[in-house]
Each structure stands twice: as structure tokens, then as C-alpha cells.
Amino acid sequence: MAPRGWFIVFEGVDGSGKSTQIELLSMKLRDQGVDHVLEREPSDGGIGLFIRDYAEAGDRYLQPESEALLFTADRFEHSKRIEQTLEQGTTVVCDRYYHSTLAYQGAAGVDVAWLRDLQKFALKPDLVLLLDVDPTKSLMRVSGRTLTVFENRDYLSRVRELYLGFAGAGEMRLVDTGRPVDEVESEVERLVEELIGVSF
Ligand code: TYD
Numbered sequence: 001m002a003p004r005g006w007f008i009v010f011e012g013v014d015g016s017g018k019s020t021q022i023e024l025l026s027m028k029l030r031d032q033g034v035d036h037v038l039e040r041e042p043s044d045g046g047i048g049l050f051i052r053d054y055a056e057a058g059d060r061y062l063q064p065e066s067e068a069l070l071f072t073a074d075r076f077e078h079s080k081r082i083e084q085t086l087e088q089g090t091t092v093v094c095d096r097y098y099h100s101t102l103a104y105q106g107a108a109g110v111d112v113a114w115l116r117d118l119q120k121f122a123l124k125p126d127l128v129l130l131l132d133v134d135p136t137k138s139l140m141r142v143s144g145r146t147l148t149v150f151e152n153r154d155y156l157s158r159v160r161e162l163y164l165g166f167a168g169a170g171e172m173r174l175v176d177t178g179r180p181v182d183e184v185e186s187e188v189e190r191l192v193e194e195l196i197g198v199s200f
Contacts, residue, residue: 004087005036007094007123009094011129013138015139017138017177017184021177021184021188022095031200039082040094041074048078051071059149064110065105072101101119104150107155126195130163131177134160134178135159
């Protein structure tokens with residue numbers, strides 16, 4: 001039986017550079033022959049697609065508790081698929097996971113202890129990389145397109161504060177992205193090397 005894959009998660013406010021860093025890490029993993037897949041939440045499953053439509057529709061009409069339940073239901077389905085992949089020995093790199101619900105729905109006023117309770121079923125990632133940036137800067141990076149219902153500065157500042165409160169605990173590591181992309185890339189590589197024991 002193949003050894004279990006690693007479960008690596010990227011977190012951060014919108015525009016924190018997750019997509020770029022995930023692509024760069026993916027290239028490194030491929031060069032090293034580390035079998036892996038890229039995943040994201042909201043997922044590409046039915047509930048995830050509904051949430052994506054909601055985020056882009058421009059009107060945040062749902063109660064934040066309902067949002068939390070939807071994101072969590074999406075994760076419940078997604079986790080099963082991730083578990084199967086890990087069992088086959090394939091590493092999973094996921095763009096957002098349960099800390100997004102704690103931070104985004106927590107910032108919308110939902111009780112964080114209740115949100116944590118909801119995530120009890122979730123698979124535990126081996127490593128969570130929190131790409132930290134000031135939302136004032138990160139929103140400039142996404143200004144070329146229509147903003148989603150989650151993308152406003154004051155709200156994302158609260159999201160960031162919650163994220164920072166989780167950093168350092170457990171499997172989450174803080175990565176400052178207010179630096180050149182290659183410096184961020186090196187730090188991400190170092191943290192992943194530490195985890196999987198491969199030298200890039
Ligand atoms: P997405 O297009 O994936 O944004 P990004 O590329 O920045 O990750 O849209 C996901 C949005 O949903 C994003 O603004 C964060 C938000 N979100 C939550 O509010 N709660 C959650 O649990 C998750 C997974 C995402």
C-alpha cells in the first residue's frame with residue numbers, strides 16, 4: 001500500500017497571493033516527483049458551485065450562519081474526496097479549508113466556538129500556510145475584476161485579524177507576503193520541505 005499523501009492548505013485574505021504560490025509549489029513538487037493534486041474551496045462539487053455563484057452575484061443576502069453551514073456542507077463532501085486521494089498516496093494542496101470559515105464567517109459575526117464545533121468532522125491538514133497581507137494592498141491586486149460579496153476592505157481587515165489569532169497554533173504557519181514573490185516562494189518551500197522531508 002502506498003504511504004499516505006500529505007494534506008497541505010493555503011489560507012489568506014482575497015488577493016494574498018495564494019494562487020501564485022500554489023502554482024509555484026506545484027511546479028516544485030512535480031520536479032521532485034511528488035504525486036499531488038490541486039484542490040480548492042469552495043469546491044467544484046454542487047454545493048461549492050452554488051456558493052461561487054452566490055459570491056459573485058453581488059448581494060450578500062444569506063445570514064452568515066447559513067453561509068457557514070453551506071461552506072461546511074461543501075467541505076463535508078469535499079473531505080471525503082480528499083481522504084480517498086490521500087489514502088491512495090497522493091498529496092493534496094488545497095486553496096482554503098476550514099480556517100476560511102472560522103475567519104470569514106467569524107468576521108461576519110458568527111460565534112467562532114460554534115464554527116469550530118461545526119468543523120469537528122473535518123480532516124486535519126498536515127500544514128496550513130497563512131499568507132498574510134494587509135487587505136488594502138491585497139485588494140489592489142484583485143482590482144481588475146468585479147469584487148465578490150466578501151471583498152471589502154473593512155471586512156477583510158476583520159478576517160485578517162481572526163486569521164492572525166489562529167496563526168502559530170497547531171499546524172498553521174504564518175508567511176508574510178508583503179515581500180517579493182521569490183522570497184515568499186522560498187519560505188513556502190522551506191516549510192513544505194520541513195514537512196515532507198524532500199529538499200527542493
Ligand atoms: P474564491 O473565488 O475562491 O476566492 P479566492 O480566490 O480569494 O479564494 O471565493 C471564495 C470566497 O469565499 C472568498 O472570498 C472567501 C470566501 N469563503 C468564506 O467566506 N468561507 C469559507 O469557508 C470559504 C472556503 C471561502
